[in-house]
Amino acid sequence: MPPHLVNYTDTHAHFGGDDATKIVARAVAAGVTRILAVGGNPDLNAGAEAAFRAEPNPVRLALGLDRSQSNVSADGVNAFESSLAAVTLCAIGEAGLDYHHDAATRSAQLVLFARMLDLAARRALPIIIHTREADEDTLAVIDEAGSDALAAAGRLGVVHCYTGGKAFARQLLDRGLYISFSGIVTFRNAEDLREVSAYVPADRLLIETDSPYLTPVPLRGQPNEPAFVPHVAACVARQRKIEPAALADLTTRNAEALFGAWLDFSATQP
Numbered sequence: 307m308p309p310h311l312v313n314y315t316d317t318h319a320h321f322g323g324d325d326a327t328k329i330v331a332r333a334v335a336a337g338v339t340r341i342l343a344v345g346g347n348p349d350l351n352a353g354a355e356a357a358f359r360a361e362p363n364p365v366r367l368a369l370g371l372d373r374s375q376s377n378v379s380a381d382g383v384n385a386f387e388s389s390l391a392a393v394t395l396c397a398i399g400e401a402g403l404d405y406h407h408d409a410a411t412r413s414a415q416l417v418l419f420a421r422m423l424d425l426a427a428r429r430a431l432p433i434i435i436h437t438r439e440a441d442e443d444t445l446a447v448i449d450e451a452g453s454d455a456l457a458a459a460g461r462l463g464v465v466h467c468y469t470g471g472k473a474f475a476r477q478l479l480d481r482g483l484y485i486s487f488s489g490i491v492t493f494r495n496a497e498d499l500r501e502v503s504a505y506v507p508a509d510r511l512l513i514e515t516d517s518p519y520l521t522p523v524p525l526r527g528q529p530n531e532p533a534f535v536p537h538v539a540a541c542v543a544r545q546r547k548i549e550p551a552a553l554a555d556l557t558t559r560n561a562e563a564l565f566g567a568w569l570d571f572s573a574t575q576p
């Protein structure tokens with residue numbers, strides 16, 4: 307296989323079963339040489355960690371407790387934090403608020419999200435933020451609990467799988483956050499979101515699959531995987547009127563600025 311001149315980075319993928327090695331091999335063959343495996347609940351955390359242990363070269367690791375874990379006790383959160391002591395992480399996540407699916411647990415979600423920001427501060431790591439139908443509260447928690455994380459890590463993190471509007475994007479950018487677009491940006495009815503993907507400054511833009519969910523057009527109907535992130539890149543590149551290779555380049559640079567360098571693949575290139 308010839309070496310790829312274009313290196314894509316999938317900044318957000320979930321792993322479940324024992325097929326991580328095959329999934330990662332297909333990604334690398336498609337030019338996706340950097341993958342961030344992301345947790346959020348016990349199953350996702352275990353899957354991400356297993357993928358990282360199986361393929362520590364292209365895969366890096368983020369672990370966290372998301373809105374589904376807002377019933378976990380303070381002791382449980384402490385135990386989770388202790389379990390991270392020996393793990394090589396490049397981010398905390400995912401974490402955040404979802405009032406679409408989990409509206410009943412709003413106040414507990416707020417507490418857990420703040421706690422994850424606190425954890426990011428203590429580990430000096432960026433955070434991967436999920437937010438749905440919770441714009442104002444997301445900003446409020448960041449304003450209250452985010453400054454220590456920003457100070458400790460030198461960068462705050464990313465709002466992943468972005469689906470919000472331009473005004474919310476502006477507020478997130480003003481707080482130093484990166485914004486990541488998933489396959490949703492390729493959907494037929496996502497014209498507004500495509501406009502936002504052209505609005506985000508070049509040095510704050512990231513792409514992801516959020517696999518195994520949200521398969522991009524034109525691959526709808528099959529499970530998503532990191533190998534498909536070039537379809538997200540092509541869509542955002544078209545919108546920004548740049549070449550897909552340039553989009554791959556700048557989002558890879560941004561991913562390394564936010565999460566730290568992956569292995570140097572340049573040695574394999576001509």
Ligand SMILES: [Zn+2]
Pocket residue numbers: 318320344400516
């Ligand atoms: Zn996710």
